[in-house]
Amino acid sequence: MLNTENIEQLISAIPFVDKVxxxxxNDSIIMGKVGVxxxxxxxxxxxxxxxxxxxxxxxxxxxxxxxxxxxxIEINHVMExxxxxxxxxxxxxxxxxxxxxxxxxxxWIEKYYINKESDIKxxxxxxxxxxxxxxxxxxxxxxxxxxxxxxxxxxxQLSSISHTIxxxxxxxxFLVKHFELxxxxxxxxxSDFYQSIQSEERGLFYxxxxxxxxxxxxxxxxxxxxxxxxxxxxxxFLHNFENKRLKKHTGTKLxxxxxxxxxxxxxxxxxALITIGDxxxxxxxxxxxxxxxGRWDTKLIxxxxxxxxxxxxxxxxxxxxxxxxxxxxxKKILIIGVGAIGSMIxxxxxxxxxxxxxxxxxxxxxxxxxCRSEYTFQYGLSDKVLELQQILASISPFLEIGLLxxxxxxxxxKIIYQNRNDKTxxxxxxxxxxxxxxxxxxxxxxxxxxxxxxxxxxxxxSITNHAQELVCAFFPNIYHFVSTQFENIxxxxxxxxxxxxGCWNPTFKASYNDINMLLQFSIKHxxxxxxxxxxxxxxxxxxxxxxxxxxxxxx
Numbered sequence: 001m002l003n004t005e006n007i008e009q010l011i012s013a014i015p016f017v018d019k020v021x022x023x024x025x026n027d028s029i030i031m032g033k034v035g036v037x038x039x040x041x042x043x044x045x046x047x048x049x050x051x052x053x054x055x056x057x058x059x060x061x062x063x064x065x066x067x068x069x070x071x072x073i074e075i076n077h078v079m080e081x082x083x084x085x086x087x088x089x090x091x092x093x094x095x096x097x098x099x100x101x102x103x104x105x106x107x108w109i110e111k112y113y114i115n116k117e118s119d120i121k122x123x124x125x126x127x128x129x130x131x132x133x134x135x136x137x138x139x140x141x142x143x144x145x146x147x148x149x150x151x152x153x154x155x156x157q158l159s160s161i162s163h164t165i166x167x168x169x170x171x172x173x174f175l176v177k178h179f180e181l182x183x184x185x186x187x188x189x190x191s192d193f194y195q196s197i198q199s200e201e202r203g204l205f206y207x208x209x210x211x212x213x214x215x216x217x218x219x220x221x222x223x224x225x226x227x228x229x230x231x232x233x234x235x236x237f238l239h240n241f242e243n244k245r246l247k248k249h250t251g252t253k254l255x256x257x258x259x260x261x262x263x264x265x266x267x268x269x270x271x272a273l274i275t276i277g278d279x280x281x282x283x284x285x286x287x288x289x290x291x292x293x294g295r296w297d298t299k300l301i302x303x304x305x306x307x308x309x310x311x312x313x314x315x316x317x318x319x320x321x322x323x324x325x326x327x328x329x330x331k332k333i334l335i336i337g338v339g340a341i342g343s344m345i346x347x348x349x350x351x352x353x354x355x356x357x358x359x360x361x362x363x364x365x366x367x368x369x370x371c372r373s374e375y376t377f378q379y380g381l382s383d384k385v386l387e388l389q390q391i392l393a394s395i396s397p398f399l400e401i402g403l404l405x406x407x408x409x410x411x412x413x414k415i416i417y418q419n420r421n422d423k424t425x426x427x428x429x430x431x432x433x434x435x436x437x438x439x440x441x442x443x444x445x446x447x448x449x450x451x452x453x454x455x456x457x458x459x460x461x462s463i464t465n466h467a468q469e470l471v472c473a474f475f476p477n478i479y480h481f482v483s484t485q486f487e488n489i490x491x492x493x494x495x496x497x498x499x500x501x502g503c504w505n506p507t508f509k510a511s512y513n514d515i516n517m518l519l520q521f522s523i524k525h526x527x528x529x530x531x532x533x534x535x536x537x538x539x540x541x542x543x544x545x546x547x548x549x550x551x552x553x554x555x
Contacts, residue, residue, distance in 0.1 A: 002055060002094075004030055010095050014102050018044050028053040038106065040114050045069070047084075047105065056097035063088060065101050073215065076112045076119060080126065080218045084108055122263040125213040125270075130306045132253070132273055136171040138309040139203075139255060139271045142318075142397070144179065146186045148259055148267060150209035153234045155180040156257055158201040159194070171309075174255075175397075176269075179205060189315070191400050193393040203255035203271070204241070206234050212258050212270060219270060219307060223280035223300045235281055235298035242279045250277035255308065271308045280305075315353075315398050323353030324523075325531035332356040334433045336409050337440030338384050339363070340510075341461055343374035344519050345437055350392045350399050357392070358433070359385050360404035361440075372512040409445055417448045427452045437461060443483070450479035457536070461522070464490055467514035470522050473538045481538050481555065490540070518543065521550050 007030055008023045016038040023032035030051040035044040052064040063086060070082035077085040086104045091097040111117050129136065139158070158174045165171065177199055179186040187195070208229045212220050220226060245252070253273045262268050274280065280303040286295040323329055333354060335342050338361045346359060361384045365375045369384075379387045385403050392401050405412070408429075416422035430436055431454060438449060438460045446460055458475035460482055469490050473481045518541050529536050537554040544551065 002030055002051060002053065004032075006094075007051065007098075008032075010098050011102070014099060016106055017102065021046070036105070036109065040110065045109065045113070048082075056092060056094055058090075063101065065098075067105050072113065076117075077108065123217070124262075124268065125211055125217050125219050127219045127270065127307050127309075129309055130273075131169065132306050132308070134169065136166050136169055136309060137253075137255070137271075137273060138166075138171055138173045138311065139176060139257070139269070140173065140311050140313045141176040141188060141269050142312070143189045143314045144186050144267075145189070146179075146181075147265075148207040150207060151231050151233070152181055152205075152207040152259075153231075153237060154182070154205060156203040156205045156255070157199045158203060158255070159197040160200050161194075161197070174201060176257075190397045191393070193399075193401070194397045201255075203257060204238070205257035205259060205269075206230060207259040209260055211260055219305075221305055223303045223305055226300055230300070232298065235300070238279055238281055239283065239298045242276055242281075245276050252276045266312075266314075268312060269310055271310050273306045273308055313397065318396070318398065319353040324349070324527045327530040327533075328435065328527060329353040330355060331434035332358075332432070334358045334360070334404070334430070334436045336436065336438045336445070337361055337442070338388050339369070339439065339441075340373045340512075340515050341441075341463060341519060342437070342439035343384070343388055344516055345439060345461070345523070346388060346392060347374045347395070348520065348523055350395050353396075353398075355398055356400050358402040358404055359388060360406070360408055361385050362406040362410045372510065372515060409440065409442075413448060414444060417451075423452065427454065430458070431455050435459070438478075446482060447479050450476065459526070461519075462486075463510065463515060463518065465509055467510035467518055468543060470518040470541045471538075472522055472526070472540075474536045477538060485540060517550070521552070525552055 004023050004025050008020055011017055011023075011032075011034060012020050016036055017034050018037040019035040021033040021035065023030065025031075031049070033046060033048050035046050037044045047067045047069050049068075050066045052059060052066075054064040056064070058064060066083050067086070068081060068083040072078045072084075073080065073082055079085060084105060086101070086108060088097075088100050088104050091100055140161075156179055157177045159177055160172065161175050162173045163170060164173065175190070175194060175197065176188055177190070177195060177197075178188060208226075210229060212226065212229070214220065214225070253275055255271045256274050257269045257271050259267050259269050280301050281298050282301050283296045283298055286293045286297040328349070329352065331354075333349065333356060335346050335357065338346060338359050342359070342361070346357060349357060363384050365373075365379070365382050365384045365387055367377065367380075369375055370377050374391060375384070375387055376391070379390075383406070385406070389401050389403060392399055413426060417426060430449070430452065433456050435457045436459070438446065438458065439462075440446075441462050449458060449460075454475055456475075458478065460473045460478045461470065462482065463470050464486070469485075471482055471485050471490070522539075522541050525539065525541075528534070539552055539554045542551050542553065543549070
């Protein structure tokens with residue numbers, strides 16, 4: 001339990017703390033005021049401080065000590081209430097933690113108050129999330145192939161994607177599909193799956209170019225703050241738009257998007273909700289040189305702005321925390337067979353930034369498939385490719401995922417492959433892709449594919465019983481290599497297979513963890529081969545049960 005006497009003694013002992021003006025405990029929070037002075041300052045700087053009961057531990061991701069001075073609000077890293085934004089290292093010792101935190105305050109003073117430095121990293125303006133009728137609204141946008149200009153305005157087409165819970169309240173999530181400017185449709189760069197979602201809502205947009213913020217960091221709170229930033233043409237447009245909808249739509253909430261440029265000419269959008277019948281505008285008689293013109297002039301009025309949540313979900317931010325190399329993510333990929341290995345590869349590639357994946361499999365998903373693949377129980381019995389398509393689309397809004405005919409690599413391929421013309425056709429289908437993963441574990445198909453004249457990268461991936469090894473082979477040396485590994489080299493125990501009740505083909509035994517561990521290690525190796533443009537040699541990943549060590553052997 002923190003006590004004021006001990007805290008006061010420790011703070012007073014800090015060399016650059018000139019004076020502790022006051023200190024008291026209000027409920028469980030210790031509050032006070034200090035004066036700070038050191039070489040480089042021309043006067044003592046005063047700061048209020050608050051120390052919360054979690055101290056010296058953090059509260060969520062924030063420090064449990066807070067320094068503030070409203071006079072410094074225009075300086076970098078000062079919040080609207082005057083608090084200084086600091087993030088410090090972990091320390092459980094009260095004395096040492098206080099010294100660390102006060103030293104961080106000293107560093108802020110040196111960097112931003114004395115030296116008036118600017119940060120290279122861009123910081124978004126601060127928006128206070130508004131509850132609107134006890135609910136939240138969010139709008140998710142992405143890149144467009146268009147350069148908006150100051151004063152552009154028009155219609156925004158939206159799609160509702162979910163109604164979920166956010167901070168214990170209902171939140172309505174919307175996707176921005178396209179902007180309508182004059183007669184042009186400016187599409188957002190979502191995948192076809194998300195572009196095909198029915199547009200249920202509309203909004204308005206205005207591109208102001210400048211940040212709608214005080215001190216370039218705190219978003220406007222009143223509509224009059226926009227005076228001088230919004231054109232008369234748009235205000236008149238708002239007036240006419242509202243008048244046309246008063247009878248049928250009075251009380252309806254309408255999202256109004258404000259766009260502006262950030263770093264490297266990127267565009268960000270903030271969204272305010274306005275209510276039809278209560279737009280923040282009024283009409284006044286237009287006066288020029290003291291004479292009424294007989295026309296009406298639309299102006300903004302004082303009214304509190306209800307800001308919603310917006311998120312930039314452009315590809316670079318969506319996958320900003322890590323992707324595979326572009327030599328994989330930007331290529332056209334086909335996965336043949338989407339059982340345990342194939343579905344894991346598909347999901348991994350999707351989460352790693354791949355943009356174009358086609359899948360093919362004739363099989364259905366049974367409940368017992370779920371435990372070691374990427375399928376879910378909730379879909380019940382289903383065609384594997386259709387369920388996996390939904391799962392992958394739910395992960396990435398940038399993935400174009402296609403389906404080949406279910407039987408293409410089963411009955412069709414195995415009938416036509418001996419005909420020269422049909423074999424040429426089959427080859428052309430595969431060569432339309434950059435990378436093909438054969439995860440079918442079908443020796444017949446492996447033999448056929450190995451006989452083709454392929455220019456694409458064909459990889460065969462399969463796993464031994466109990467997931468002791470994963471074998472990966474690259475075209476053209478696939479069939480002989482894989483057969484030799486399984487038949488003559490690896491200890492592939494075929495006596496202890498999983499045989500379900502009924503007339504089923506036996507399958508290998510392995511858990512999701514067993515398979516995925518080998519697979520992720522293999523994908524890491526494959527990514528390195530593509531990234532570094534190395535020779536793509538066949539390899540086997542093997543796990544040692546003695547020390548849980550993964551080893552890779554190239555051939």
